[in-house]
Amino acid sequence: MTTADTGKNNDQAAAADRTPVVELRGTGKSYGNIRALHGVDLAVHPGKVTCVLGDNGAGKSTLIKIISGLHQHTEGEFLVDGEAVRFSTPREALDRGIATVYQDLATVPLMPVWRNFFLGSEMTKGPWPVRRLDIARMKKTADEELRNMGIVLDDLEQPIGTLSGGQRQCVAIARAVYFGARVLILDEPTAALGVKQSGVVLKYIAAARDRGLGVIFITHNPHHAYMVGDHFNVLRLGTLELSADRSEVSLEELTNHMAGGAELAALKHELAQVRGVDVEELPEAKDLQAPMAASSEGNS
Numbered sequence: 001m002t003t004a005d006t007g008k009n010n011d012q013a014a015a016a017d018r019t020p021v022v023e024l025r026g027t028g029k030s031y032g033n034i035r036a037l038h039g040v041d042l043a044v045h046p047g048k049v050t051c052v053l054g055d056n057g058a059g060k061s062t063l064i065k066i067i068s069g070l071h072q073h074t075e076g077e078f079l080v081d082g083e084a085v086r087f088s089t090p091r092e093a094l095d096r097g098i099a100t101v102y103q104d105l106a107t108v109p110l111m112p113v114w115r116n117f118f119l120g121s122e123m124t125k126g127p128w129p130v131r132r133l134d135i136a137r138m139k140k141t142a143d144e145e146l147r148n149m150g151i152v153l154d155d156l157e158q159p160i161g162t163l164s165g166g167q168r169q170c171v172a173i174a175r176a177v178y179f180g181a182r183v184l185i186l187d188e189p190t191a192a193l194g195v196k197q198s199g200v201v202l203k204y205i206a207a208a209r210d211r212g213l214g215v216i217f218i219t220h221n222p223h224h225a226y227m228v229g230d231h232f233n234v235l236r237l238g239t240l241e242l243s244a245d246r247s248e249v250s251l252e253e254l255t256n257h258m259a260g261g262a263e264l265a266a267l268k269h270e271l272a273q274v275r276g277v278d279v280e281e282l283p284e285a286k287d288l289q290a291p292m293a294a295s296s297e298g299n300s
């Protein structure tokens, strides 16, 4: 092979690397006449954490429901490995390697940790009429996989309901990795957690990224996002208000995007859906922010 050939192959490999595993192009979703999402561009790359931030009602859940196959987009495109797709069920998304860890985890609290790890995909042994659960292999595999992710639990026999919320999230992440996820969607995994447990979950988000998964991390906490994020998308009222690489945005800027203005805008949006409230009469975000900024400057 000549050097020129090698160069060409490298170029091709590099181009394949750059194809996002999941991509949205001008994607939107309306529920009847409620437009929850509009004109969103988003790219998820392997080995990167793509954060989606936004206040309540910003459209974060709608966005991940499209990618995870629960809802279908009504505008724009949704591509997986560069190919336009439209999933009708979460199973179809899972078959393409897109796994979602929901806030209300789909676990059976009274079943042991290892059993939950394999829930719905149990290992069996023996030929058909006498096929039975391969308990020993499931316990061993669950134990190995959790350790591989750096998750150490004393006893895999304990009911999963006895684990902390953070630990349950971690088991769900390890499970998705084991079952071959290429894209891992986490819907507000730290929202109900304290500082320490949030830290643990962030650590496993980084571990999943290091194993080459493309992680979509949904959060309304810019600090959590900034700790692990490579790219930041801020949604406001269903549209992207910011899409920036880590090198292009500071934590302070990210926090500013999430605060003040966005809150007021969301409030107006909600009020607009209540009959009798004239939102045109309400002040604009910029009018409220200016005096506040001035007074805080004055104080300092």
Ligand SMILES: Nc1ncnc2c1ncn2[C@@H]1O[C@H](COP(=O)(O)OP(=O)(O)O)[C@@H](O)[C@H]1O
Residues within 6 Å of the ligand: 031, 034, 035, 036, 054, 055, 056, 057, 058, 059, 060, 061, 062, 063
């Ligand atoms: N199934 C639905 N039917 C009608 N409107 C919906 C539905 N789901 C979400 N919405 C609306 O879409 C907007 C975005 O919601 P959502 O995606 O849940 O935001 P987030 O997850 O950021 O809080 C909100 O105004 C919400 O009321």
Ligand SMILES: [Mg+2]
Residues within 6 Å of the ligand: 060, 061, 062
């Ligand atoms: Mg939500």
